Structure formats: C-alpha cells, structure tokens
Amino acid sequence: MKRMYALACVGALVLGAVSLDAEDISAIDKNFRVATVGKLQVNYFDALKKPFELTGFAWRREGEPLYRIPKNFTEKEINRGVLSLARHTSGGTVRFKTDSPYLTIRADYNSFGDMSHMPRSGSAGFDLYTVGDDGRELYLTTIQPRPENRSKTLEQRFNNVPGGKMRSYTVYLPLYSGVKNLEIGVKPGSKVLPPDPQKIGKPIVFYGSSITQGGCASRPANNYTTMLCRAVDAPQINLGFSGSAKGEIALAEAIGKLDMAVFVLDYDYNAPSAEHLAKTHEPFFKAVRKANPDVPVIMLSKCSWISPARRDIIKKTYDNAVRGGDKNVWFIDGQELFGEPGQNMCTVDHCHPNDLGFYMMYRRVLPVLLEALKSQK
Structure with missing residues (x-):
C-alpha cells in the first residue's frame, strides 16, 4: 500500500x-474525517470559514463569535437587552457551492429560543435554499431542532437536496437563537467552493424591534427582511432586537459608518412612549445621515396596534428631511403593511406577524426598496 x-x-x-x-x-x-449521519458518510467543514461565505455580522472578524453589534459596546452605550440579543443570528447566512449529492448540518447553540407563540423551526431552525433554473433562490428544507438541542449538538440531514451537479446553496441562520459552532457536511470527495457574488454587493441594513428580528416567522427565511434581500439578491444586516430597540445614538453612529445599499429604520414598537420616540427618532436618523450622506433611508411606522400620534412623529422626521433637500428618504405608513387581510389574519397575537403578515409586509415594502436601490444607479 x-x-x-x-x-x-x-x-x-x-x-x-x-x-x-x-x-x-x-x-x-480534520476536513477528511468521515462522520456517519444515519447511513451517510460525511466530511464536515467549518461553515464559518472559507470557502463558505458568512454574511450578516457587520462588525465581526474571522474567528470571533457570531455577534450582531460592535463587540466593544457596553451598557454605557446600549441597553442590556441589545447586548444579549446580539448573540442571536437573525439575518445571518452561509453561502457556498458544492456538487455533493447530500448535505448535513452539525451545530451547537449558545442561546436557544423556544417560545409559546413562535415555532421552534423559526426561532432555532436553519433554512436551506438553492438556486433554481430560473436563477432565483428555491426553498429546499428546514432543519427543525428538538428541545434537547438546547444543550446537545444538533446533527441532521438536509432533505430535498437535488445534487447531481455543482449548485449554489444558502443556509439561513436562526432568528431567535445564538449559534456557537456550525459545520456543513458533504459526501466524501465532493467539492466545496465559494459562492457566486450577489447582484447587490452592499448589504441592506435593518434596525428595529422583535418584528425586524423575525418574530414570529415559522422559519428563518420567512422574515420580511429576508424576503426583501432574497428578492433583490443582496446581503442583509439585521439589527432587530426584541423589545430593546430604543434608538440609542451610539448604534446609530455605528450604523452610519457601514457601507450599505439601503437603511431601513423600523423601531417604532420598542420606543416605550410617544415622547421617547419623538426624542430619539429624528436624532437617530440624523446621526446615520451625517455619517452616510447619500444612503437611501426607508422609515416605517409599526404594522399593528396603530398609533396615529407615533406615526406622525416618524412622518415628521421624513418631512423635515425632505424640506431640508434630502432626496434619499422614503416613508411607509405601517397601517398599509398588512393590506386587506389586516391584523386579524396577519399576526399570532395581534402584534407579531405570522408568515402571511411578513409576506404582506414584504409586498408593500419591495416597490419602495426597488425605487431606493434604483436611485443609487
């Protein structure tokens, strides 16, 4: 031998x-070590390293934990809720190409979301998409963890993988859980390559509440923010923080320094009062605009429990910007987001959207997003 x-x-x-x-x-x-998942032999690769492409973590450097805000932030700059929820991987993706006829996943959590009003497949699951013959992303399957995966390694096979040739894949990370380790498994001898570039190279950045974070989508890719980014083929930076998006200026200044395609400002729900919203909304916008004079900004008021007074505060920020000569701002009235189905059909609790609610939000925001992107060409 x-x-x-x-x-x-x-x-x-x-x-x-x-x-x-x-x-x-x-x-x-170690990439040549063969594991067994069911009856499959598998080579595992660290999905947080090249050739895999990790998106969604604007301030992270290679080798650091998955964390959605600058790691140097403390309670002096930002509230405790954001510091904790920043570990959640909402908006994160892993993109790659492979000719493997099957795929598996092995992951460990450092935070495990399991709630009564949101499916675990959304809070802690992983979605897998491929690129169809029409060039658009096609949903394949969702990894659905069990309660014991809170402390026990998750290891499952992705169903419905077409295989047969080199294909592009995207794994969408959990909305309300933190991922500590993430590996993708392929058939031994298969190739794993970097993904093709996305059509829009700069990310679309979202700042907002639990709704922005994805509560209560049934699976990660059904958040309206992700639907939008998938429709225009752009990376996403999701800065949705459940109950905790208070409009702190330190985060506005950090966001303003990002090289982004569009910024979506949607934290109405988490301002504890109309007075707080009035005190923080326009300063937050101005901090982003000062650092990034030309980035398109879309402002939304909340989609449920509509408050005309709060809506008018956000509209005032928009109106003042337009009067000041800003041509790169848009406003969407939250009352329009659910359309005809309305709050009764589009939420799980009169507040958080279900999948229908997120789809209706996506349909209302998409034309505005396309207009904002077009304005930069």
Missing part, C-alpha cells in the same frame, strides 16, 4: 517522519 509521510514545515520532525496510511490523512486534516 502506498504510504504518505507527514513532514514538519522545516526539516524532519524531532521524532522523525511519521508514516500514515493514505486513508488516515484525517489525522492531519
């Missing part, structure tokens, strides 16, 4: 050259 010899980078190892059987290369390169 042919032998392979592991050599040190400079000369021989102190203990001499170590001979390994060819199939034991896994002792050198």
